[in-house]
Amino acid sequence: MRLDSTVDALDETGADVDVTFRDGEHARYDLVIGADGVHSRVRHLTFPEIGEEEYVGQVCWRAVAPRPPEVTEYLMYHGAGSKVGLVAISAEQVYLYMLQNVPEPPERRGGDRRDELRAALAEYGGSVPQVAATLEPGAEVRRLTSLLVPAPWHRGRAVLIGDAAHATTPHISYGLGIAVEDGLVLTEELVAHGSTAAALNAFSDRRFERARMVVENSVQLSKWEQDPHADMAAYGALIGRTLGALTAPI
Ligand SMILES: Cc1cc2nc3c(=O)[nH]c(=O)nc-3n(C[C@H](O)[C@H](O)[C@H](O)COP(=O)(O)OP(=O)(O)OC[C@H]3O[C@@H](n4cnc5c(N)ncnc54)[C@H](O)[C@@H]3O)c2cc1C
Structure with missing residues (x-):
């Protein structure tokens, strides 16, 4: 555990990732998990083409x-x-x-x-x-704000979870829910697969559609709230459908 620190650079070596910390120290890891929120430094380093939320x-x-x-x-x-x-x-x-x-x-x-x-x-x-x-x-x-990184959410041995991969408005009140689910599913897939690449592909396959639904439906609800002519029956129905879909197993 390193407190009051952050990551300056990630270098894939083929077998692992060489991480440079803010204080100039280095360490090597099998896997880097970017769970660092909507302004994720790991996302900026790994997916530089993805803009801000x-x-x-x-x-x-x-x-x-x-x-x-x-x-x-x-x-x-x-x-x-x-x-x-x-x-x-x-x-x-x-x-x-x-x-x-x-x-x-x-x-x-x-x-x-x-x-x-x-x-x-x-x-x-x-x-x-x-x-x-x-x-x-x-x-x-x-x-x-909202942001959805296209799948897969990993490059090499660095993977994004939570708001780093999918930040949502709170209209479904489930941003933290999908962040916690990511952690559980990533753990399951890493335990289930011998290869990190297979585990990370399986992780995104299981997570993308559910996160997309929460992010995109939340943005739609926000748009309707800002539209005086919005069909509020459709608004209620979308909340119902989304919450219903979220009861499916992860
Ligand atoms: C107004 C509002 C209301 C919300 N209401 C709900 C709700 O009712 N229900 C719900 O489920 N969700 C809600 N959410 C969403 C929820 O807060 C997020 O989805 C959730 O916090 C995401 O968790 P996370 O761990 O991915 O990111 P975060 O909670 O943002 O945690 C990221 C962590 O990484 C650390 N960090 C960031 N950058 C670095 C760095 N460079 N180096 C080291 N550490 C770093 C941060 O300090 C932080 O501790 C709401 C969000 C907002 C804005």
Whole structure:
């Protein structure tokens, strides 16, 4: 385990991969797994032709607050150009998210964004005003983006998993789900095959279609949320079909 470090270069030797770390040290490995998220350094090194993730026209505000007693599971509210979810995450706390249509990608800024979030929540009723008034520090806003690397997700002895290979908007709430599944399936295939190349091909074969479905259907849902003339019956049906398909064995 190396903390506070990253990978500078990957060199295939034929039998293994020579990895150069940021501090200049080298080490050799049988396999490099790029599980380093949407801005994956391993992807940039291994698939340099793949560009950055694409902004989809929405942002997600996120915050935590004390739980009002009536919020016992999941409440959703629809506003003009945004929607809000309240999710009870413990007896004491509620998670609030707001998906908001913002055509141009907003500039990235850190810091506590509670005041802006409260202003954006002003149109909402129900339990939202109470939650808005008691937001805990640390409210943030994230751009929603997507990216799908074509299969196979390996070159030589370097393979991508999770958001590094397939970053999705949260419309199906399953980006982390497919990331964790990747780890399980990759392990199974490495155990099942004598050859790394065969295992990595089998891994992408099992994973690509499921990840494509989550990424592309999530982007479609995002588009419909930004289209005032969208057929919301089709929107609901796509969520149902996608969640149904996700119950299939991996
Ligand atoms: C607003 C929002 C809401 C979401 N809601 C849901 C949801 O409800 N349900 C769901 O299933 N998914 C959700 N997701 C998606 C989910 O967060 C991701 O799909 C998931 O975190 C991907 O996991 P990962 O391990 O592939 O990448 P990450 O979680 O991004 O982890 C990558 C790790 O690699 C590290 N790293 C990055 N670069 C380097 C480097 N160069 N060197 C070393 N380490 C590095 C990072 O520090 C990080 O720890 C949401 C995403 C967003 C943006």
